[in-house]
Amino acid sequence: WLTDRIGRKKLFFVTLAVYLTATAATAFSWNLASFALFRFVTGAGIGGEYTAINSTIQELVPARYRGRTDLIVNGSFWIGAAIGAVSAIVLLDPAVIDPELGWRLAFLTGAGLGLVVFVMRLWIPESPRWLMTHGQPERALKIVADIERMVPGGGEPDRPLPKIRLTMRTHTPLREVADTLFHAYRSRSLVGLSLMVAQAFFYNAIFFTYALVLTDFFAIPAANIGWYILPFAAGNFLGPLLLGSLFDTLGRRTMIALTYSVSGILLAVSGYLFSIGVFSAQTQTIAWMVIFFFASPAASAAYLTVSETFPLEVRALAIALFYAIGTGIGGVAGPALFGVLIDTGSRSSVFAGYLLGSVLMVAAALIAWRYCIDAECKSLEEVARPLAAQNN
Numbered sequence: 001w002l003t004d005r006i007g008r009k010k011l012f013f014v015t016l017a018v019y020l021t022a023t024a025a026t027a028f029s030w031n032l033a034s035f036a037l038f039r040f041v042t043g044a045g046i047g048g049e050y051t052a053i054n055s056t057i058q059e060l061v062p063a064r065y066r067g068r069t070d071l072i073v074n075g076s077f078w079i080g081a082a083i084g085a086v087s088a089i090v091l092l093d094p095a096v097i098d099p100e101l102g103w104r105l106a107f108l109t110g111a112g113l114g115l116v117v118f119v120m121r122l123w124i125p126e127s128p129r130w131l132m133t134h135g136q137p138e139r140a141l142k143i144v145a146d147i148e149r150m151v152p153g154g155g156e157p158d159r160p161l162p163k164i165r166l167t168m169r170t171h172t173p174l175r176e177v178a179d180t181l182f183h184a185y186r187s188r189s190l191v192g193l194s195l196m197v198a199q200a201f202f203y204n205a206i207f208f209t210y211a212l213v214l215t216d217f218f219a220i221p222a223a224n225i226g227w228y229i230l231p232f233a234a235g236n237f238l239g240p241l242l243l244g245s246l247f248d249t250l251g252r253r254t255m256i257a258l259t260y261s262v263s264g265i266l267l268a269v270s271g272y273l274f275s276i277g278v279f280s281a282q283t284q285t286i287a288w289m290v291i292f293f294f295a296s297p298a299a300s301a302a303y304l305t306v307s308e309t310f311p312l313e314v315r316a317l318a319i320a321l322f323y324a325i326g327t328g329i330g331g332v333a334g335p336a337l338f339g340v341l342i343d344t345g346s347r348s349s350v351f352a353g354y355l356l357g358s359v360l361m362v363a364a365a366l367i368a369w370r371y372c373i374d375a376e377c378k379s380l381e382e383v384a385r386p387l388a389a390q391n392n
Contacts, residue, residue, distance in 0.1 A: 003316030005171050007134070008056045009126040011316075015052050016121065019045030020114045027107040050323050054307040055316040059127040060147065064377050067252065067304060068244035074300035075240030080113060082233040089226035129312050129380070133388050135168045164381060164389045172313040172387060180314050180387065181321070187371045188309045189322075195302035196322045198260065198364035200330030202267070202357045203299055206288070207232075208335040212342045213350070217274075218281035228285050235289035239296040247301065251376045256305065257369040259298035264361030266291045271354030275347045298361070302326075309373045312386045330360075 003011045022041035029035035054070065061069045087109045091102040128140035181189050214220040214228055239259075247255045270287040273279055279287065303319065310318045334357075341349040375383045 003051055003055060003320075004130075004313060007126050007130050008052055008059065008316070009121075009124060011048065011052045012056065012121055012124065013118070015045050015048030016114060016118055017045075018042075019049065020111050020118065023107055023114065024111040027104040027111070047320070047323060047327070050303060051316045051320045054303045054319050056124065056127060058307045058315065058380060059129045059312075060125070062147070063379050064248060066308065067247035067376060068240075070304040070307070071240035071244040071247060071297050071300040074303060075237050075244075075296055078233040078236040078296070080110075081236070082230055083113065084110060085226040085229035085233065089223075092226075093223055129386075133166055133169060133312060133386065162382075164386070166386060166388045169313075169388055176387060177314045177317055180311060181318060185310060185384070188373060189318075191368055191371045191373075192302070192306040192309070192318065192322045193325060194364045194367045195256070195260070195298075195305055196326030197330045198360040199295070199299035199302050200326040201334040201360055202263065202295060202330070204327075204331040205334030205338045205353065205357055206267075209338040209342055210288075212339070213284075214281055216342055216345070217347065217350075218284065220281050228281070231285055231289045232292065235291075235293040236296040239293040240300055243294075243297045247297070247304070248376050251374055252301070252305065253369060253372040253374055256298065256301045256372055257365045259294045259301065260361050260365035260368065263291055263295035263298050264358040264365065266294065267354050267361070268358040271351045271358070274354070275351035277347065295361075305368075305372065305375075308375050308380060309383055311384045312380065313388060 002014070006014075019042055022038050022045060026035060026038040026042065029038060053073065057070050057073055058066060084106070088106055090096055091106045091109070092099065093102070096102075097105070125143045125146070126139070128143045131137070131140035131143070210229070210232065211222070211225045214225060215222060220228065243255070243259070266287075270279075270284075270291060273287070274284060303323075306319050306322050307315055337356075338350070338353050341353045373383060381389075
């Protein structure tokens with residue numbers, strides 16, 4: 001909602017400031033209640049970050065690079081996860097530092113990394129599309145010209161581009177937002193919601209219970225969990241890095257359906273092997289690394305899909321809405337369900353949870369194959385006409 005009113009760039013700094021402040025405050029928690037409160041606020045900042053980041057990527061990056069750029073930027077989360085895992089190995093080791101101090105330093109480390117990102121964002125311009133609809137066309141044209149000079153092959157397009165006339169507006173009424181999402185673009189909403197829910201359950205259910213599986217079923221000491229997160233993070237980053245360009249060449253429909261279905265099938269197979277006790281901790285980690293090599297670009301493609309298939313004025317709110325619903329259904333229910341399943345101590349019970357995640361991913365793949373928009377190498381205005389566009 002704020003993204004449409006104050007702009008992409010301002011919200012960039014607001015959400016990151018919320019995240020930084022809450023993460024740093026977590027290091028000074030004095031009891032469980034304060035810890036939970038600060039983590040709640042941190043989550044609010046992260047949720048806002050997804051909205052600001054993805055809407056900005058779509059509106060700044062040229063169409064022919066939009067898919068791979070979105071996937072790689074979202075996948076870079078796992079670089080931070082790897083750094084966090086390494087720092088945790090040191091800071092949570094009682095032989096190195098007092099545990100009462102170590103966990104607090106771990107959160108301060110996260111806040112410190114965020115400060116670096118904060119400074120880097122000073123060079124990111126405002127969205128020219130947002131500026132155009134909010135009465136600042138001169139600024140928008142200057143930003144576009146700067147981007148074209150920096151992009152190889154930029155400059156004059158190889159075909160005539162359609163022109164549209166926009167009506168300036170300060171904001172988009174919520175009634176118009178609701179009509180756009182649930183009436184005019186309801187099939188796109190179905191795709192976006194399906195992808196978001198499936199990837200949220202898949203990711204949160206497995207990643208948030210990763211340590212529990214290793215400690216409860218493979219007897220890995222808690223102090224060593226960080227070493228197992230490193231290859232997991234590597235698979236999650238390499239997937240978008242190596243497969244990202246295919247989303248711009250083979251196309252959205254093909255790659256989304258492929259990555260979602262392959263992730264689901266591989267999870268079902270590895271879940272069965274886990275249930276019969278074939279895996280060791282090392283081979284289980286390798287299996288998850290391979291699975292999330294495909295699941296990571298699949299999850300990022302959910303944000304890509306939502307952020308590029310709706311009109312400019314509702315883009316950020318669409319991301320926020322579907323992210324919230326997906327996280328509420330998959331991100332809350334998934335870890336809660338798997339926590340119960342793991343607590344039973346039964347591998348078969350955990351396998352049943354993996355099968356549920358597999359079914360959700362395959363179902364999302366089928367929905368995407370049927371209803372996904374072929375948005376590759378198309379301008380955002382070709383994919384979804386702005387609401388502010390005049391009919392004449």
